Amino acid sequence: MKVKDFINGQFQGRHNNLIFYTRGDNTYVRRYAIPGKKRKWETEGRTPKQQAVAIRFKAVQVFYMTFTKQVSPEIWRAVAKTVGRHAPNVFFSRNFHCFGEEGQIADFGNFMFTDGTLPLPRNLKVSGEGPLFKVTWQEERMWKTVSGTDRLQIGVLYDNDSRIPRVASQVKGRRGELHGEFTLDESIGKKAHVYIFFCNETGTRFSACRYFHVKINS
Structure with a gap:
């Protein structure tokens, strides 16, 4: 040893x-698994609790893989780099508890679509009837860690298709502008869980997210 x-x-x-x-x-x-010796669950089968954990574990793995393809592979890599761990493990530790026994996200409010070292603006608000929504915020900080050119980003989980993470289309807004907008695709769904976050201009630093639930009324 x-x-x-x-x-x-x-x-x-x-x-x-x-x-x-x-x-x-x-x-x-x-x-350490002894070669040739079966584990207890292999001979006696998994308990209901073990089965539920296995389903959740697989669901988080699949969700993360989908996230890297549909949203970005860099967001959780950047988080992992700051703590010296692997990106899938960090995502798992932050979000496993948000998945239910059937493998779907059950706690959208505490789910961390993103995380990072870039600060979020204050007093983020979303308004609008949809499919176009407005975002406003306040930002008086002049820290070296933020920039007026930081870009508004919108993560989306549609109510009827929450296994697929997406980013909203037609997103506009920079930190220094104090407002922005985004559009949801009503052909996918009328209700959506929205996660607002920011990234720097080079796409190498990201913020944590702020959660909203919105509805397209048109």
Whole structure:
């Protein structure tokens, strides 16, 4: 076994049938599967609780893969880089609890469509009857971490198709303008969970998101 940090007691490696590994400041232990020996769930079957967890686990994996293709592969990579972890693992740790036992998102309000180091503007608001919606905000900060050219972005999960993450079309707005707009596709659905976030001009830094639920009344 390799001692990774003797002072803090962090270990890494295998001892008998146990594997020790670290993630950040935490040390974890898991059993090593003995070749040829079946695990308990393989011989006795999974319990209902284990089945539900397996469904949720698979659902989060599939959702993340879809997110990288439909939205962006860079958002969660940027988050992961700041904490020294892999992007899928960070997304999983932030959002697993938001998925229900049937594999669909059950807690849209706490779901993190995005995260990041770029600050969100204050007092974000959405208005409009749809399919065109207006977004307004306040921003008096003159920090080095923000710029007036930061771009408004809109993540979307339609009520009737929430397994597919999307970005809204025809999004306009820069941080310094204090307002923007976006359009939803009413051919997909009349109601949608909307996640407002910002990215810098080069698309390398992103903000956390603010959640709204909107309806197209036209």
